[in-house]
Amino acid sequence: MTAQEPAYKVDALIAEDIDTYLALHQRKSMLRFITCGSVDDGKSTLIGRLLYDSKMIFEDQLAALESDSKRAGTQGQDIDFALLVDGLAAEREQGITIDVAYRFFATEKRKFIVADTPGHEQYTRNMVTGASTADLAVILIDARKGVLTQTRRHSYLAHLVGIRNIVLAVNKMDLVEYDRDTFDAIVADYREFATSIGIDDFTAIPLSGLRGDNIASVSDAMPWYDGPALIDHLETVDIDLTSEQDKPFRMAVQWVNRPNLDFRGFSGTIASGSVRPGDAIRVLPSGRTSAISRIVTMDGDLDHAVAGQSVTLVLADEVDCSRGDAIAAADAPPQVADQFEATLVWMAEQELQPGRAYWLKLGTQTVSATVQPPKYATDVNTMAELSVKTLGLNDIGVAEVYTDRGIVFEPYADNAELGGFILIDKATNATVGAGLLNFALRRSQNIHWQSVEIGREAHAAQKNQRPRLLWFTGLSGSGKSTIANMVEKRLHALGKHSFLLDGDNVRHGLNRDLGFTETDRIENIRRVGEVAKLMTDAGLIVLTAFISPFRAEREMVRKMLPEGEFVEIFVDTPLEVAEQRDVKGLYKKARAGELQNFTGIDSPYEPPEAPDIRIDTTKIEPDEAAERIVDHILGMAGTSK
Template sequence: MTTQTNDPIYKTDALIAEDIDQYLQVHQHKTMLRFITCGSVDDGKSTLIGRLLYDSKMIFEDQLATLEADSKRVGTQGQEIDFALLVDGLAAEREQGITIDVAYRFFATEKRKFIVADTPGHEQYTRNMVTGASTADLAVILIDARKGVLTQTKRHSYLVKLLGIKNVVLAVNKMDLVGYSQETFDKIVADYTEFGKTIGLEDFVPMPISGYKGDNITTSSDNMPWFTGTPLLPHLETVEITSSHEPVDAPFRMPVQWVNRPNLDFRGFAGLIASGRVSPGDEIRVLPSGKTSKVAKIVTFEGDRDEAIAGEAVTLTLEDEIDCSRGQVIVAAQSPLEVADQFESTIIWMDEEEMIPGRAYWLKIGTQTVSATVQAPKYEVNVNTQEHLATKTLDLNAIGVANITTDREIPFAPYEENHDLGGFILIDKMTNQTVAAGMLHFALRRSTNVHWQATDISRESHAAMKNQKPAVLWLTGLSGSGKSTIANIVEKKLARMNRHTFLLDGDNVRHGLNKDLGFTEADRIENIRRVGEVAKLMTDAGLIVITAFISPFRSERDMVRSMMQPGEFVEVFVDTPLEVAEERDVKGLYKKARSGQLKNFTGIDSPYEAPDNAELRIDTTEMTPEEAADLIIARLIP
């Protein structure tokens, strides 16, 4: 038996359910504002967010008790509560009193819901700030009133502009420590305005605040009657959200996340609408294939819809059975996206290891993942002066402009038009770590002006005339391992069998095709790329190509493999221990490397990455070159 009373503690299950339903009804139709706080170290970002959470009554009693205890433990110079501890969740952050990782917090008021990202101030964690800003609609840039505009303030402001955040609040914090001086505030705003002009960030809302004291956070401060603007929280509640993430008033675009085929009677294409709106009957085009159809239905969990708009996740069914798969983009038929495979882009490098021009990375844009190579940067940007600096690579947190080439054409939009279809990340193929974030500017003209010329004699015809199957025998291993010796024997044996071959040797190609390249990591990568392209053309001619290259990096050998037809690339690991190769030292190269006369020598001061799954492994300590050649030919011609 349930005792009913007016005391809310003794509410029945039905009343509790009713309260929850009312709460959901109130909040589910509110708009959502995603914003970040950024600036230099110790500008008070975490304290400000903690104050917003506290003042909006978004802290549970047990959290408050823990917060008060932690505040007493770390000491807050007379302040009862250290609001920064609400956000600095990592142990290292609490111990050092700084923010390291991006901390996301949710809170809501009567007018709006919020997701706020507290981003690190230290320069070494700039990559974390980029992560937090990538989905933000508004940025709160904090400045310590005692310090004014600092280097990191400029860096974060530049990134905010670069990432296309339209709404910016310049919050001059810690006004209580400068006596709430209007003169100090006005000077900082003037300095920031002058800097903002250099990066094109001229539209911002300045306000003087104190996260520590709560001045101008939720209500106007009596300590600064000279400021007649709106306090921070009311501004966040009412600011108009202008975002390039999900523009509704733009042509329809939806990257396909997955193909939904629960049974033979249903085939739908699921995804998040990146821009525009769609209705049944609309004509659509699938890119990059260009196939066209019409929308039959818009399917959701709540039932079929008459219309869907940007930001909504839906499943579309089409009137025609056309080819469409994950990674492709469904667009309005009359307003297609541009499709290209070469682009100019801005890259923010986020890895401890520097960028290697010419190396192949995974490029993820929207729902597509393609292989891409980054060319040497055109320039690096000095975020303090906006000067364009000459550079050959990009280090951690560096920002530069470089051309990117993908292994196939992809549909895209310039980042300034659509963040989802113009923003990308680069992923290292070996470690699967995200190494960079970037924004596509435009397609290079040569990507649309240069077309593959079809020929009447196909690669199959070339191979048939030679009565053989094209292949690339890729011998890799340390200098002195015996690659060239084995390759030469293989070619002679194949010649006796009337096979049509060509031998590409590492030293030989550097006398002509690659004589302009050195032995830096970037030059080694370009060396292998060029050889791979030549080998590909030779397989098109029906030849068996034999190569003998150190080719020390797995990613570049994989790049060449990806150029070839399935099954045509045969990786042969000529496995010789370093000490054995060094003992041979026919060319005297190891001796020079040991003495410091020869830099970037594989095995000494440059790494060799042994194959993980080579088709063949040749142990030269256990077999002769003749035996090794016979083993390779047996693999090629069973």
């Protein structure tokens, strides 16, 4: 280009070059990968070096980085590359990674999204988050330390969530004088472990994130290494982008798109397979069938859509379909079940409580679920299957999971979108676990509700009463059983059909195998709730007198019954008053350490936040309390006290 050529022509050529560059950039494949391993293996430094060597740092960022590096007291180098990724103040102060940091960079051949995941065992849950969307995992090992427990745990988790491309990056080779024997010994040790967990192949690369050896180009410091540099491998590793498109069509419905009366579509991201207008589909879990009328996007209608695309599907028929449902190929639908075997990764400080109801979120589906006592937990060092009663922080185990209704699923190995889920604590709304569905239990497919001629309405009409469950809760010694007994006597005198389930009496038979741990208390209430539900189905007014210390379990029982049939009665007695009564001498034993897990002493009681009826036993006698309860449930009084 000469100086005499007009400026507009120069501008046009520049614009043409930019358009060409952007077009080429858009056609590049995308690789998502994570760096993981033990603490201080150099994950953040490695990513910082990748960003630096791929020229993805602006001049002002570089200047700020150099300034931050000086303040951080970096020795032996001008730049602390870890500071590019460790963005949290706490991370920079402690020199560790706490949260998952995502960074984007690109080379001439490929685009990348890399997740820097924490190495500390305390933050393993964040590593699982990063691994869930990754195509490749870079497992870092400090050449001075070799294979550690956290290295094994992260490798196991990466393999568990379906990552099949593994890079073993033996880092800090400069600190072992680039010794080949050290590298070979680490690779042999890792290979033995990898084989035991099903990792058949991996790529081992010796490198130094700090010095840049074998990062962007093969280093002269290790002439004995004849493999690729890390970036070369990341640019050329084969990612099977067609496998998901070859599977049967599935799409979870995220949103019903109804902008006006003339349009109704179902929006979501295609999880697997492909779809065209005219294809026969099935909506699950209802099983209704229809056909695709249109495939709508912001850029217009499509004649073909594949896995990974976000679309709105218009059906040929008016089919009941909403968020949480799935649209699938009519001749190859996914399964629907409510009982599963699942692999769980526990992510909370508080242990798993078998039998407690958690929210289970799988794609766009959210259901209530309970986890049974684990079949076993896996020792990540030996791969031994350990006998356990629960799961603690970072434990990995296998357990049965029951949901309150059927959900659309596929085994995680076949479809990550319809096989991976999280568990959410109902009280705190915190994510406490992540899971992979392995298969549906056969009994979930073989057991069906039997249709009966005489239903609960007929049973209730025969008894001329509305079924109720009167749930008395309160501390031991509060007077629950006394008041419940008086209420039943009054109901009986009025000709009502009732039955009293008392906590102590039930433990002599139905629940004689249960103790008083938190897990056993949860199971105790679950069983009583199921029995009480059957009794209300028979048209009875059921009374239960249980401490039932946890709100979550009382709410679980409430949800078993039709709206309005569960009546929570809080027998509100202060601990000191209940302890003064101590008719059975239980508080005395608990205070002396002779009785463990006693509510109010060394086990918590969670009082109802909004009970249907509250009885303050310091202000009202049991007979008056019973009269008020009967008046309330029979509709003779408009308020409760």
